[in-house]
Amino acid sequence: MNVVVCVKQIPDPADPGALDPGTKTLKRDVKLILDESDTYGVEMALQLVDKAGEGSVHLVSMAPNNERSGLATALAMGAASATLISDPALLGSDALTTAKLLAAAIGERDGVDLVISGSESSDGYTGTVPTQIAAVLDLPSITAAKAITVDGGQVQIQRQTNAGYDDVTCSLPCVVSVTAGVVEPRYPSFKGIMAAKSKPVDERTAADLGFDAGQVGWAGAGQEIVDIAAAPARSAGEVVEDDGESYTKVIEFLENLKVI
Numbered sequence: 001m002n003v004v005v006c007v008k009q010i011p012d013p014a015d016p017g018a019l020d021p022g023t024k025t026l027k028r029d030v031k032l033i034l035d036e037s038d039t040y041g042v043e044m045a046l047q048l049v050d051k052a053g054e055g056s057v058h059l060v061s062m063a064p065n066n067e068r069s070g071l072a073t074a075l076a077m078g079a080a081s082a083t084l085i086s087d088p089a090l091l092g093s094d095a096l097t098t099a100k101l102l103a104a105a106i107g108e109r110d111g112v113d114l115v116i117s118g119s120e121s122s123d124g125y126t127g128t129v130p131t132q133i134a135a136v137l138d139l140p141s142i143t144a145a146k147a148i149t150v151d152g153g154q155v156q157i158q159r160q161t162n163a164g165y166d167d168v169t170c171s172l173p174c175v176v177s178v179t180a181g182v183v184e185p186r187y188p189s190f191k192g193i194m195a196a197k198s199k200p201v202d203e204r205t206a207a208d209l210g211f212d213a214g215q216v217g218w219a220g221a222g223q224e225i226v227d228i229a230a231a232p233a234r235s236a237g238e239v240v241e242d243d244g245e246s247y248t249k250v251i252e253f254l255e256n257l258k259v260i
Helices: 036-052 069-077 095-107 129-137 190-196 246-256
Strands: 002-006 009-011 032-034 056-062 081-085 114-118 141-151 154-161 164-171 174-178 201-204
Touching: 002 036, 002 095, 002 129, 009 069, 032 036, 032 069, 036 056, 036 069, 036 114, 036 141, 036 174, 056 069, 056 095, 069 081, 069 190, 081 095, 095 129, 114 129, 129 141, 129 174, 141 164, 154 174
Parallel strands: 002 056, 002 114, 056 081, 081 201, 114 174, 141 174
Antiparallel strands: 009 032, 141 154, 154 164
16 A cells, blocks of 8 residues: 655744744744644554555655755654655745645655645644645545545545544545544654665655746745734633622623624
């Protein structure tokens, strides 16, 4: 079974850096790490390949400055190889352009049975890229998977909902985005870290994937960031002393929120 996992390399949330005042985007000129949400997809892919008894896990990522630190973590976990899309022309690319580039890199692979991704990145939170990749590749898409089982040419998914989960069956190949907690990601071992140094990483530019400068970056983006502002400070909450009738204040509060 051959699985491709889309992973994103992001600034460390503990030290996220700053916004570029010119482009109004997050500066990415620092060391990047593997997005924690993508570790679940990598682990799920490794378990599926192990259970199948054959195949491999290939990573696809887009990052500036030929950054590989996050990829190294996923390779140390057990992925066999990776494709890194890196090109100065990609600065400012929106979610759809990103999906098109990732899809193009995935399309270069032969015999892909399954594409896995996280539900959304920790630095962008659009949540649209997985389904856009599926649309570009003309593949079925299943989102919010909390469990995945592959049986022959089909994949069975437990899809997370507000009320529990739906059982979904889909033919392979397809694109599946997984929720956090779908599995417990393994920690890279020392042996895995050393082995990752020799695993192949194929670097691709926009031109390599068939895109010209007018189709990517700010030129190809369908959106513009016009302003950025700090989030307003959270106001203090109301303290209710329990005098035996405090439940009425709770009910009134929920009614004002139109929760009940």
